[in-house]
Amino acid sequence: MFAKKNLLLSLSISILFLCSLFVFIWTEESYNTIELTSIWVRNHFGHFYLYLGLGCVLLLLGIAFSPLGKLKLGKRSQKPEHSLWAWIAMLYSAGMGAGILLRAVQEPIFMQQNPPYSSNLPAETLALEYTFYQWGFTAWAFYGLFAMVVGYALFVQKKKVKVSATIEDNIYNKPARMGIDIMTIITTVFGLIAAIGLGTAQINGGLNHVFSANMGIETNIILAFLVSTLAFISAWKGVNKGIKQLSKLNIIITLLLLLFIFFTSDIRAILVSFVKTIYHYLIDFIPMSLALGSYNPGIDFLTDWTFYYWAFWLAWAPFTGIFIARISKGRTLRQLLLGVLIIPSLGTFFWFSVFGTSAFQLINDWGTYNNEFGNVFSSIFVFFEHYPMATVLNSITLVLLIGFLVTSVDSAVFVLSMFTDKGKKNPKKKHRLIWSVFILLATISLLLLGNAKPDIDILVAVQKLLIITSLPFAFFMVVMTFVFFKNILKNYRSLS
Numbered sequence: 001m002f003a004k005k006n007l008l009l010s011l012s013i014s015i016l017f018l019c020s021l022f023v024f025i026w027t028e029e030s031y032n033t034i035e036l037t038s039i040w041v042r043n044h045f046g047h048f049y050l051y052l053g054l055g056c057v058l059l060l061l062g063i064a065f066s067p068l069g070k071l072k073l074g075k076r077s078q079k080p081e082h083s084l085w086a087w088i089a090m091l092y093s094a095g096m097g098a099g100i101l102l103r104a105v106q107e108p109i110f111m112q113q114n115p116p117y118s119s120n121l122p123a124e125t126l127a128l129e130y131t132f133y134q135w136g137f138t139a140w141a142f143y144g145l146f147a148m149v150v151g152y153a154l155f156v157q158k159k160k161v162k163v164s165a166t167i168e169d170n171i172y173n174k175p176a177r178m179g180i181d182i183m184t185i186i187t188t189v190f191g192l193i194a195a196i197g198l199g200t201a202q203i204n205g206g207l208n209h210v211f212s213a214n215m216g217i218e219t220n221i222i223l224a225f226l227v228s229t230l231a232f233i234s235a236w237k238g239v240n241k242g243i244k245q246l247s248k249l250n251i252i253i254t255l256l257l258l259l260f261i262f263f264t265s266d267i268r269a270i271l272v273s274f275v276k277t278i279y280h281y282l283i284d285f286i287p288m289s290l291a292l293g294s295y296n297p298g299i300d301f302l303t304d305w306t307f308y309y310w311a312f313w314l315a316w317a318p319f320t321g322i323f324i325a326r327i328s329k330g331r332t333l334r335q336l337l338l339g340v341l342i343i344p345s346l347g348t349f350f351w352f353s354v355f356g357t358s359a360f361q362l363i364n365d366w367g368t369y370n371n372e373f374g375n376v377f378s379s380i381f382v383f384f385e386h387y388p389m390a391t392v393l394n395s396i397t398l399v400l401l402i403g404f405l406v407t408s409v410d411s412a413v414f415v416l417s418m419f420t421d422k423g424k425k426n427p428k429k430k431h432r433l434i435w436s437v438f439i440l441l442a443t444i445s446l447l448l449l450g451n452a453k454p455d456i457d458i459l460v461a462v463q464k465l466l467i468i469t470s471l472p473f474a475f476f477m478v479v480m481t482f483v484f485f486k487n488i489l490k491n492y493r494s495l496s
Contacts, residue, residue, distance in 0.1 A: 008178060009420040009431070012185040013438060019186075020445050038464040041471055042303045047291070049310040050302075052474050054289035056141035059481070060148070060337045068488060069334030073155040073325075080330040084339075087331075089247040090411075091143075091324045092344045098199040098404040100135075100254075100351055101397060106379040107131050108356030113369065116297035116305075121280060124360045128277040131352050133288050134306060136281065136345045139313040144340040145477065146321020149484045151328050151336065157487070160423025161326070161415075163318055167483045180476065184318045185419060187469045189442065191315030192412050194466060196443045199405040200224050203398060205377030210394045217447060224443045227402060231409035232436035235417070236429055246410070250403045257396055258354055264387055265358040274353035281349075307467055314470035314477075319415040326415075326425065355383070362386055409439065 023030040063069060072078065080087070111127035119126045149166050159165035163184045164177035171177060200223040208215055234246050262270060287295040291302065328336050362383070363369045373379040384393040416435045417427035 006420060008181055008185075009434070011178075012182050012420070013434075015182065016186060016189055016438075016442065020442060024445065034465050034468065038467045041467055042299065042307055045471055045474070046299070046302060046307050049307055049314075049470075049474060050289055050291060052477065053138040053141065053310055054286065056145050056477075057137045057285075057289075057341070060141050060144050060341060063148070064334045064337040064341075069337070070332055071152075071156070071488070072330065072332050073151045073328055073336065074330050078330040080328075080335075082327055086248060087327060088339070088343055089251040090327050090407075091320075091340065092247075092251065092347065098195070098202070098401050098408070100348060101380060101401055101404070102198060102202050102376060103131075103135075104351065104355040104380050105359045105373050105383045106376045107134075108352055109359055109363070109369075109373045109379070112360060112363075116301055117295060119294070124273065124357070125277055125280060127360075128273060128352060128356050129280050129284065130288075131356065132277060132281045132349050133285070134309045135348045135352065137285070137341055138289065138310070140341050140345055142310075142313045142317040142477075143321045143324060144337050145481065146317045147324035147328060147340060148333060148336060149480055150322050151325035152333075152484065152488060154325055154425075155329050161322060161418040161425055162423040163322070163419075163480075165423060166480050169487070170483050181419060183472055183476075185416060187315050187473060188319045188412060188416060189439065190465060190469050191312065192319075192409065192439060193443050193446050194312070195316075195408060196224060196227060196405060196439075197446055199401060200227070200443075200447070202377045203401050205375065206381050206394060206398050206401070209378045209381045210391070210398075220447050221444055223402075224440060224447065227405045227409060228436055228440035228443070230402070230406045231413055232432065234406060234410035235413040235432045235436065246403065247407050250400065250407055253396060253400050253403070257393070257400065258351060260393070261358060261387065262354050265354065266361060269361065270354050270357045273357040274350055277353065278349060303467075308464075311467040311470040314473050315466045317473070317477075319412045322415045322418070323411045326418075355380075359383055409436075413439065 082090070108127050108131050111130050112123045115123060115126055116130050121129070146163075150161070150163070153159040153166045154161060159168070162181055164171075164180045167180070168177055200220045203223050204215055204219050207213060207219065284295065287293065291297065291306075297306075324336075324340060331339075359373060372382055375382075380397060381394050384390045384397070387393060413432055413435045414427070417431035418424060420435075421427035421431045
C-alpha cells in the first residue's frame with residue numbers, strides 16, 4: 001500500500017538495499033568491478049570533471065556580475081529569511097563540515113612532501129595552493145549551481161523541491177523524471193555514507209590516539225548510531241529549531257579552535273602564507289583547473305586527489321545545493337552566488353593556512369620528517385600535542401567532528417525527506433525518521449562489511465564508487481544548466 005502511495009521512496013530504498021546486498025554477497029567481485037569501472041571513467045571522463053568544474057566557476061561569476069544577478073529568489077520586496085551569519089553557518093556546516101578537520105594538517109603536509117608538479121614556488125606555497133584549489137571555488141561552484149537552479153525553480157517558478165522539477169517543463173516523460181530523482185537519492189546516500197564512514201573512522205582514530213586505546217568496529221558502530229540519532233533529532237526539529245542552532249554552535253567552536261592555533265603560532269608567517277597563496281591560486285586557477293602543461297600532476301595523482309574530490313563535491317551537490325536553496329529565500333542571485341563562492345572559500349583558505357603553515361614550521365623545527373602527519377585519521381591530534389592544552393584541544397575536536405557530521409547528516413535527511421514527500425518544503429516527520437534509520441543501517445552495513453573483509457578497504461571502494469556514480473550528474477548538470485538559462489532569460493525579458 002505504501003509503495004503505491006510513494007513509489008519514489010519505495011524504489012529508491014529497494015535499489016539501495018539490493019545494491020548493498022549484492023556487495024555483501026559478492027564483495028571481492030564488486031570491489032574489482034568498482035575498481036575497473038572507476039579506471040575506465042577516469043581515463044575517458046576524468047578531464048571532463050575538470051572542464052565542468054572550471055565551467056561552473058566561470059558561469060556563476062558571469063551570472064553574479066551580469067544583470068541576471070539582480071533577480072531575487074522570491075518576491076521583489078521579500079527580505080532574506082535568515083540572517084547572513086545564520087545563513088553562512090548553515091551552508092558551511094552542510095557543505096564542508098568534518099572534512100576540514102580530517103585534512104587540516106595531513107593534506108598540506110602531503111602536498112609539501114609530494115609536490116603535485118614541478119614549480120618555481122616554495123614547496124610550502126605550492127602545497128597550500130593545491131589544497132586551496134581542491135577545497136575552494138570549484139567545490140562551492142558545484143553547490144552554488146544546484147542552489148541557484150533549484151532556488152529559482154522553488155521560489156520563482158513555484159516548483160516542488162525535486163531535482164527533476166528543474167527540467168520538467170522540457171522533459172515530459174514521467175519515468176525519466178523519476179529516474180533523475182532516484183539517481184539523485186542514490187548518489188546522495190553513497191556520498192553521505194562515505195562521509196560518515198570517514199568521519200567515524202577519524203573520531204575513532206582520535207579516541208585511540210588520545211587514550212592510547214585500540215577501539216575497533218564496535219566503537220565505529222556506536223559513533224554512527226550517535227551521529228544518526230543526533231541528526232534525526234535535529235532534522236525532526238526542522239531548519240530553524242534544529243539545523244540552524246547546531247550549525248551556529250559548530251561555527252563558533254570552529255572559530256575558537258582556529259583562533260587559538262592562530263594566536264599561539266607564528267601569526268606573521270601565517271598571514272604571509274595566506275595572502276601569498278591566494279595570489280598564486282588566483283593567478284594559476286585556470287591552468288590548474290585544466291591541468292595544462294606544467295600544471296598537470298599526472299593521471300595517477302589526479303585520480304587519487306582531484307578527480308576524487310570533484311566526484312565527492314558532485315555527490316554532495318544535490319542535497320547541499322538544495323539545502324542552500326531552501327535557506328536562501330529572499331536573496332538575489334548575486335548575493336547567493338558570491339556568498340557561496342567567496343565567503344566559505346576564504347574561510348577554508350584561512351583554515352588551511354593556519355594549520356598548514358604551523359605544521360610546516362613544526363617539521364622545520366624537527367629537522368626531519370618521519371611521516372608523523374601521514375595518518376589522515378590521527379594527524380590533527382598528533383599536531384595538537386605540540387600546543388598548550390593539547391587534551392582540551394583534542395576533546396574539542398572530537399566534539400566538533402561529531403557536530404559537523406550531525407549537521408551534514410541532518411541536512412541530507414531533511415533534503416531526502418523533501419524529495420520523497422512529494423517535494424514539500426517542510427516534509428513530514430515520518431520521512432525524516434525513515435531516512436535517518438535507513439542511513440544508520442546503511443552506514444553500519446558498510447562498517448561491518450569493511451571489518452568482515454579486512455583485505456578490502458571498503459571506504460576506498462566507496463570513494464572510487466563516487467567517481468562512477470557522480471558521472472551521470474556531471475552530464476545532467478549540463479542539461480539542467482541549459483534548461484535554466486532558457487527559463488531565466490525568458491523570465492528576465494518579460495520583466496524588462
